[in-house]
Amino acid sequence: MDIQLIAIFVAPATALTALIYGIYLTKKVIREKEGEMKLVHIGKAVSDGAMAYLSQQFKVVTVFIAVLSILIALTLGVGISVTFLLGAIFSAIIGYFGMWIAVKANIRTANNALLGLNPALRTAFSAGTVNGMLVVGLGLLGVSLIYLWSYFTFISTGVDMVAKQATNVLVGYGFGAALLALFMRVGGGIFTKAADVGADLVGKVEKGIPEDDPRNPAVIADIVGDNVGDCAGMAADVFESYALTIVAAMILGGTMFGLKGVVFPLLARSGAILTSIFGTFFVKAKSDSENPINPLIRGFVISAVSAIIIFMVLAIYLLGEPRAGYAAVCGIIAMLALLYVTKYYTGPGEKSVVKAATAAKTGAGTNIIIGLSTGMESTFVSVVIVALTIYAGYLFLGFYGISLAGMGMLATTGIIMSLDTFGPIADNAQGMVEMAGLKGKAPSVTASLDAVGNTTKALTKGFAVGSAAVAASSLFATYFEATGLSSIDIANPKVFVGLLIGGALPFLFSSRLIGSVGRAAFEVVEEVRRQFREIKGIMEGKKLPDYSKAVAIVTAASQKELVIPAIMVVVLPIISSLLGAQALGGFLGGVVVVGLMLAFFMCNTGGAWDNAKKYIEDGNFGGKGSDTHKAAVVGDTVGDPLKDTSGPALNPMMKIVQIVALLIAPFVISLIGK
């Protein structure tokens, strides 16, 4: 049988398998009991808030996407507009359902914690896996559909659409996905931190009530925020990197190896999806006393090792080129290295984190300084890993090798996304156990799950940044080909100027987002104060606060604050393009290089402060309420908008800027020149 036909069947079949497995797990999670009334009430409030946010977000986004898709259809053609819509819709579905299942799983995990470790772990991890399966399933399905379309066009018209339309497909599909990812990352990032800071400033600081206290009018907004920011945004973002790297690999593979080069990425990714599913079967605690991190690591290692085997086998027997396998394996190793580095510098109880916690003994200032130093060092190490990965891929097979290294980095996306979503679910389950006052095994089970969630969250942040960087680098190569430039020469002052301005953009973008959190949090503070003032009996627990108000306020604020960053990422490339296509290339280089560094820096520094605070809360250096703890809380407050808003938002930002450049490149070349 023809290898092309195999790919046509295998790739969509695997994608559907992943989706069906996701649906199966969804049903399993939903079948779990929600538990007692108090828990159900809390769950409903969170669920309502989350859905209110999403429907508001989608209203804004739908208008935006509709207008853009018409514009694209008119200027660039219907084909690219269709792929644009496909990317946007898939990304939206992932954001929506990923968050929906997380919200459902929070409460069920809390309730299952009454039964023991395994039931709670399975529920949280299964819901996480739904998210993972959505990302990889839709990621592969979209690409398969585009491949199918180009195959049948070829059969009926003889035009090789893959080669001809490759860049357009990349631009369209990638643009749609990236735009949604940007909206979710930015909107969700502002939402979660504004709610968090707003709730804490009035509740904890002014009123002296504990975290997650039901008397706080912003408490539900806070929990909703965790789902909005950590689940929806991350999934859409990784989906986009996942889609971009495979499309880039197919384009470059086609150029180098013809059909086999196109099919190899499709089949390799199919194989990697199956290994991810395979890995999830091993996530089971051997006993209630086992540390829940162990089964998670077992599952992950099994899927990584099987992915390596599949890549090598396909490279040797399908492509006849072992170096393609080596390049992909470099990517897998790089991903492992990034996970390790992130854990080493920011993981709970790690040396650097304990150092930051120790520094909190002499005050918030020293705690923050040590965290900054740690974050900067980790940035260097992480960037070097990304650089070496790119170089290794290049050594093996040129640009194709780089894109394969990128595919390798994302090979275990399925299980990594499961681990990542697991974090906020465990976190919220613990919050709900506290709010509902569940007894028995529940508190200790959710506490141990939450501790593991902190580790997995710390781990996966580096993965998202690293894979976004490699995806952006692939796009950078595409820009180079699309413009037909002979070089992007930084010794040319125009290009150097572009490099400088591009490098400065991530600073402006981050500055704006950090400011947005402050402004939105301020609105929450005003509202929470108003409720405490006007609704009598809240503090005595006689009357419930109006949770939906705070949710509505952060929802509106996060949509409003989206506008200026969105304008920035479109307008600045256009301004830079006035210096010509080469200068625009320099601009792109600047955005990727500095964006990557700032993203690592903000995520890792914030992560280190967060876990330093948690280390103290675990009873070290005086524990909760001590002066050392108060100092560490300051560090955590500073880190929050960095690690949960501006840092992660840089990922889709880097990619969007690249795509905008690709879109305007033909006009730049014809109007301004190279």
Added chain:
Amino acid sequence: MDIQLIAIFVAPATALTALIYGIYLTKKVIREKEGEMKLVHIGKAVSDGAMAYLSQQFKVVTVFIAVLSILIALTLGVGISVTFLLGAIFSAIIGYFGMWIAVKANIRTANNALLGLNPALRTAFSAGTVNGMLVVGLGLLGVSLIYLWSYFTFISTGVDMVAKQATNVLVGYGFGAALLALFMRVGGGIFTKAADVGADLVGKVEKGIPEDDPRNPAVIADIVGDNVGDCAGMAADVFESYALTIVAAMILGGTMFGLKGVVFPLLARSGAILTSIFGTFFVKAKSDSENPINPLIRGFVISAVSAIIIFMVLAIYLLGEPRAGYAAVCGIIAMLALLYVTKYYTGPGEKSVVKAATAAKTGAGTNIIIGLSTGMESTFVSVVIVALTIYAGYLFLGFYGISLAGMGMLATTGIIMSLDTFGPIADNAQGMVEMAGLKGKAPSVTASLDAVGNTTKALTKGFAVGSAAVAASSLFATYFEATGLSSIDIANPKVFVGLLIGGALPFLFSSRLIGSVGRAAFEVVEEVRRQFREIKGIMEGKKLPDYSKAVAIVTAASQKELVIPAIMVVVLPIISSLLGAQALGGFLGGVVVVGLMLAFFMCNTGGAWDNAKKYIEDGNFGGKGSDTHKAAVVGDTVGDPLKDTSGPALNPMMKIVQIVALLIAPFVISLIGK
């Protein structure tokens, strides 16, 4: 008369004029009275400490420089070794005397404050001007000597040394100057902040005694630190940028315009020195009630405007090319813009600063977050100014235009250095007035001088970073020419990898320096605690602590902590060069782009926090001792190592890395290839 001969006479004559003016001012300052015994004692302790530090630093540096100069003589020739020594010695002289005069002026300014505003202002500003004259005088003298040497070589042998040896001279002279600047910036930066933090942590926090209290065993180290860090380091650093830009302009000018192009920078700089001297005559307060910022601004504006006139006149009548004048004027305007931007974002009482101070009402976390957001925005704006300056210079006259823009940026160096040194002198004078308990007019006079010093310090930091960036860009162009590369193409993965690793270096470097401050401060804390414990009667004021111990500890620690950063800036370019000369070019681009951003970011963010704290200390939001103040103190503590250690140290670091690359470039080309 031959234009070449004019330059041969005029340039050294102007340089000597500046130096003689400096000596005249030195004598004037020294002639002022030191005042009462208590003041004299404090002054002597500070002076002893400062000199102890410098002699220790020079011991280390001398060995290092001696070994290097022999190595350079053996591998690259005696000529380059001589220019290397010249650069190092001049830089050392500037650091040494600049600090020496500052130490002498502190106490005399304090004493003159008893007499009124003008005597105190004149003393502080005169001492600052000594520093300024040293920088510009030696800066021009060194280049004039090299020019003289090449002129006579040409007459006697017929070999055009300027063209032939240009790069070597640049490398030798620049390397010597940059190395000293790095040592002073890094050593001084660690010294000043370790002493500051160490003194505060035990004195203010543990013992509850006020700042600048003579009972604190680290108080003298703290005051010494201000001189070491702010005066010596800054002067050596700016001297190097000053020297680099003129050499670059002479080389490029020679290529484009022949002899006239070489002479033009020499004469333009001579003219600018005279305008700086001219400007200093206008720094006189009209009355005791005039805000001291006004005479400083008068002096500065007069020297800037006259510099513009001189540049234009020389460009039109000497060079016959008005565009050379335009390029230089762009640089002057850029410098003004940078001063303005730095003031706008970080100056005392400015909107952004008040915003950060207001945020301190809700705690240290929000204060720090707002500061970060401000610092990031200011980074974007500052980088865009630098980028536009480079582009404007390029539009006017290509690479020569860029170097002229750099010369324009540094045209008012004389008076800017005066303003910059004025800051720490005023600061320390105020500290001494407090320690010695001077009465009468003194406290109010030094308080108003100190307030102005805060403004000038805020202003001049952006100047140092911006001029270092332009100097580094000039070197970058030289690297390109020296290697004979046809391009440094970031679309080439090797170059992109170089760009990434180069961009990551400033993060590693800063991380290390921030950590150094922490380690050195820890040693101070231990010593201060020991003295309080073992020397009975300190707290009661019966016995004086042993000030020299703390000074000795920070001196030793700052020398020890120099080693690893120094190794980094040499080893990382060498490692990157393994990918070839183009990749090394990418590495350099990364270092400059990211180094520039981080330098602006750290200096401006730190400056904003500092002045936010001072705004509260001026009686706003509850003033000193309030919770808001305590929150702002945390921000200031975090900013200290950023704005006074790692941020400023990035300037010489960027330049050294470029020079190391130039040094190894021939070997890279022959051993590894392009």
